[in-house]
Amino acid sequence: MKKSPQKLGSGLGPLEKEILELLWQKQQAKVRDIYDVLKKKRKVAHTSIAVLLDRLHERKLVKRSIETCRGGYRYVYSPASEKEDYQKAVLRNSVDNLIERFGNIATAYFDERFGKKR
Amino acid sequence: MAMCYECVNTFIDKPVNQLVVMLSIVIALLLLGLFLILRKQLRNAEKLGLLYSFVFFMVFPFAYYLYARTCQKILLSCQMAQSLVSSGVVAIVVTILLSFVVVPFIYMLSSRSKSITQENVLFRKMERHARKMGIKTPSVYLLDKAEPYAFSISHIHPSIFLTMGIVELLKPKELDAVLLHELAHIQQKSSPLKFTNTLFRLFTPISNFNILYSELNEEEKDADAVAVRMQNTERHLLSAKQKVSEYQKQAAI
Ligand SMILES: [Zn+2]
Numbered sequence: 001m002k003k004s005p006q007k008l009g010s011g012l013g014p015l016e017k018e019i020l021e022l023l024w025q026k027q028q029a030k031v032r033d034i035y036d037v038l039k040k041k042r043k044v045a046h047t048s049i050a051v052l053l054d055r056l057h058e059r060k061l062v063k064r065s066i067e068t069c070r071g072g073y074r075y076v077y078s079p080a081s082e083k084e085d086y087q088k089a090v091l092r093n094s095v096d097n098l099i100e101r102f103g104n105i106a107t108a109y110f111d112e113r114f115g116k117k118r
Numbered sequence: 119m120a121m122c123y124e125c126v127n128t129f130i131d132k133p134v135n136q137l138v139v140m141l142s143i144v145i146a147l148l149l150l151g152l153f154l155i156l157r158k159q160l161r162n163a164e165k166l167g168l169l170y171s172f173v174f175f176m177v178f179p180f181a182y183y184l185y186a187r188t189c190q191k192i193l194l195s196c197q198m199a200q201s202l203v204s205s206g207v208v209a210i211v212v213t214i215l216l217s218f219v220v221v222p223f224i225y226m227l228s229s230r231s232k233s234i235t236q237e238n239v240l241f242r243k244m245e246r247h248a249r250k251m252g253i254k255t256p257s258v259y260l261l262d263k264a265e266p267y268a269f270s271i272s273h274i275h276p277s278i279f280l281t282m283g284i285v286e287l288l289k290p291k292e293l294d295a296v297l298l299h300e301l302a303h304i305q306q307k308s309s310p311l312k313f314t315n316t317l318f319r320l321f322t323p324i325s326n327f328n329i330l331y332s333e334l335n336e337e338e339k340d341a342d343a344v345a346v347r348m349q350n351t352e353r354h355l356l357s358a359k360q361k362v363s364e365y366q367k368q369a370a371i
Contacts, residue, residue, distance in 0.1 A: 047287070047361065050286070051264075051365065071286075071289075071293075073238075074282075075282060
């Protein structure tokens with residue numbers, strides 16, 4: 001049985017989604033970079049960006065490496081997968097969930113909605 | 119190692135002893151399993167508690183075996199309850215002793231920690247502060263964790279541990295305050311009366327910044343005082359603590 005991450009996509013807060021989105025754009029960013037962009041759009045603390053990036057890392061949605069800098073060390077974050085792959089995984093997950101919950105009704109609906117026209 | 123065959127035999131032959139040994143190992147494995155499963159959700163103090171209980175129940179069968187063997191030799195018969203209590207005490211002592219070696223060792227050897235080398239800014243900073251305080255520069259380790267905290271181990275091999283989180287979060291002066299605080303802990307070692315406090319800190323290395331502990335703990339206050347004295351202001355230390363507790367607040371949401 002293939003094990004897909006249950007919480008994938010679901011349970012991501014709006015700020016987490018925004019951070020992930022930014023990482024796909026930039027491909028690589030420090031906590032500071034993301035904070036600098038997001039603080040212009042909304043009221044947000046530097047520490048909460050650090051916390052959320054750590055959570056995304058724990059959920060294996062982002063990767064990080066350690067880089068030396070003037071102050072000592074810092075994290076450089078990057079997305080763990082391409083945006084498209086991630087979206088596909090989220091979609092697959094949601095569809096699977098629907099089928100699990102609604103069974104035949106769901107599959108019948110998918111046939112009706114997306115079924116090949118004969 | 120020369121082990122007398124008969125002793126092993128008589129010990130293992132007794133079903134009660136087999137039961138005690140098995141039970142202890144089963145409990146140890148259950149605790150380890152619990153630790154591995156709940157690792158992510160547990161707080162650090164709880165994690166350490168589980169680990170120490172695991173070590174205790176692993177040590178216990180050996181202590182029990184040795185005790186049963188020696189008292190068999192000397193007294194020819196052993197009271198079950200007495201054996202259990204005595205080997206329990208021995209196991210606790212061994213666990214505490216092991217914790218002195220094991221905890222620092224785990225941190226040092228963990229793949230998530232690296233030793234900070236002499237050419238790094240942080241090491242040079244540390245060297246400068248240590249010289250000013252008149253102590254030998256301790257080893258500095260960087261832990262690959264985003265959660266900001268720092269702690270030190272003053273026994274065996276003085277070391278200071280910093281997480282990536284605290285290095286990244288604090289401004290240079292604030293980090294200085296933290297380093298001075300930790301160096302002060304290493305300096306405190308000289309007083310054997312403070313041994314219990316050190317022990318306590320070892321058991322809960324994460325509590326360094328916990329307001330509750332620092333209020334209660336004389337040693338924390340002393341370490342803070344050193345940092346304030348060296349910097350001629352409490353501003354940096356206070357803002358460092360402020361930032362750390364802000365992070366903790368965010369992480370709790
Ligand atoms: Zn302290």
